[in-house]
Amino acid sequence: MVSRIIPVETFDLVIFGGTGDLARRKILPALFKRFCSGQVPDGSKLIGAARSDLTTQAYRALVAEALLEFVGDIASDAETVRAFCEHVHYVSVDARGETGWSALAAELSPETVRAFYFSVGPGVYSDLARGLERHGLVGPETRIVVEKPFGHDLETAQALNRELAQHFDESQIYRIDHYLGKETVQNLMAVRFGNMLFEPLWNAQYIDHIQITVAETVGVAGRGDYYEKSGAMRDMVQNHLMQLLCLIAMEPPAQFEPDAVRDEKLKVIRALDAVQPHHIVRGQYTAADGAAAYREDVDNPRSKTESFVALKCQVNNWRWAGTPFYLRTGKRLRARDSEITVVFKDTPHSIFGPEAGRHRNELNIQLQPNEGITLNVTIKEPGPGGMRLVDVPLDMSFAEALGPKVQGSSDAYERLIMDVIRGNQTLFMRDDEVEAAWAWTDPIIHGWEARGDVPKPYDAFAHGPDDADLMMRREGREWRGLDK
Numbered sequence: 001m002v003s004r005i006i007p008v009e010t011f012d013l014v015i016f017g018g019t020g021d022l023a024r025r026k027i028l029p030a031l032f033k034r035f036c037s038g039q040v041p042d043g044s045k046l047i048g049a050a051r052s053d054l055t056t057q058a059y060r061a062l063v064a065e066a067l068l069e070f071v072g073d074i075a076s077d078a079e080t081v082r083a084f085c086e087h088v089h090y091v092s093v094d095a096r097g098e099t100g101w102s103a104l105a106a107e108l109s110p111e112t113v114r115a116f117y118f119s120v121g122p123g124v125y126s127d128l129a130r131g132l133e134r135h136g137l138v139g140p141e142t143r144i145v146v147e148k149p150f151g152h153d154l155e156t157a158q159a160l161n162r163e164l165a166q167h168f169d170e171s172q173i174y175r176i177d178h179y180l181g182k183e184t185v186q187n188l189m190a191v192r193f194g195n196m197l198f199e200p201l202w203n204a205q206y207i208d209h210i211q212i213t214v215a216e217t218v219g220v221a222g223r224g225d226y227y228e229k230s231g232a233m234r235d236m237v238q239n240h241l242m243q244l245l246c247l248i249a250m251e252p253p254a255q256f257e258p259d260a261v262r263d264e265k266l267k268v269i270r271a272l273d274a275v276q277p278h279h280i281v282r283g284q285y286t287a288a289d290g291a292a293a294y295r296e297d298v299d300n301p302r303s304k305t306e307s308f309v310a311l312k313c314q315v316n317n318w319r320w321a322g323t324p325f326y327l328r329t330g331k332r333l334r335a336r337d338s339e340i341t342v343v344f345k346d347t348p349h350s351i352f353g354p355e356a357g358r359h360r361n362e363l364n365i366q367l368q369p370n371e372g373i374t375l376n377v378t379i380k381e382p383g384p385g386g387m388r389l390v391d392v393p394l395d396m397s398f399a400e401a402l403g404p405k406v407q408g409s410s411d412a413y414e415r416l417i418m419d420v421i422r423g424n425q426t427l428f429m430r431d432d433e434v435e436a437a438w439a440w441t442d443p444i445i446h447g448w449e450a451r452g453d454v455p456k457p458y459d460a461f462a463h464g465p466d467d468a469d470l471m472m473r474r475e476g477r478e479w480r481g482l483d484k
């Protein structure tokens, strides 16, 4: 297959927090993979910036080590790694002080695209924004990439948006949600808006319900301080699950263009109903199968923070009135599994009679651990003996059709970083979107706090609290995924 990758111009990318976990695990490996695909043109600089006092030589060694650790399969060629490291530089900068800024300014080229990746804790975002402007580093071709968490609630998100708006135009701010960079998430838009087949059925008349699961097997050990103040609602639902819901539920934008897409997503968030307390289940994992309990992981025996949330919500508009959306996410669950399932309604009348059983079309979009899309269709079970019906998957995984190279070729961070360099904000969240998502999330969290709600315990490596299953069963439905 002929590659149709759009070339990029020479750029400078500064990674604030360049020695941190995210930089080592995701950002640098992503840049290395883009370099291998010829997407880091000569003259481009990748500048690590952090507080540690390192030389560029020492930082290059750190980068080479990170590549070996996280993308060792493709970073085994020392010559390629060396060539990549030629682009890599390091400046010691204290975002909160005055050290290092002039050295950073001296590293930057005057006329190229300049991106600053804020891969530091959220407490440092404002200092960085102020520092960049104070030291004259912001020009028309400057972009900043801001990581989650984007605020802790509506008030803090608004304050952060206001602060960033003092130094940057909204068109320069890239709020990253790596779920939007996933191949299958974008494929979801291609499937919806590039085919005649799905869109006419994509509404409450034909869809029974939609469910989104983002399940992890990992616990919170090592991130306890952050997680204890966040919980699953803030850490996952407000951003990742909300973004997935938006892409599933939004109206077709007029163009695949940043503001057209983001306008439609915003309308979905604003159409969400307030979640009723009996339509939400919070959970917290307990010790099982050798794993410690959540409360041990965060070292707080009385913690009321949720490591699991399942909820039912409704998008109140003409398209979706009557079709519930169920969202579920949690840590220390049975499997690492992110998927969206669109469950279509029964046929209005079964000509095959009750003995044929109940069969429904389902469109399953698998995001993790493997990406792919499957459509279940009902057919006749082959062979004599009458009309027995069976559901078979029509597999739309692109790996099958387009080859494994395409499937494994790029990770979400690769795509999103390149979008920043190209100046394409389509897959990044706008200020009003983030605020609308907090405006929906805040009352739920405040309700828990006001009631002193205690999350339901669930065994580590199981399916979550029984109440989450009960919530579905009461409505005659059941969760997909997690090996069910």
Ligand code: NAD
Pocket: 016, 017, 018, 019, 020, 021, 022, 023, 049, 050, 051, 052, 093, 094, 095, 096, 118, 119, 120, 121, 122, 124, 147, 148, 149
């Ligand atoms: P980390 O603690 O591993 O690294 C933080 C980095 O920031 C270090 O390089 C440190 O030197 C630098 N830093 C801190 N204070 C600084 C200052 N005053 N001036 C200059 N540099 C400073 O953190 P991380 O896990 O890499 O996370 C970075 C950001 O990305 C956080 O906002 C986090 O919430 C977000 N994030 C991380 C992950 C992940 O998988 N690690 C995933 C999603 C989002």
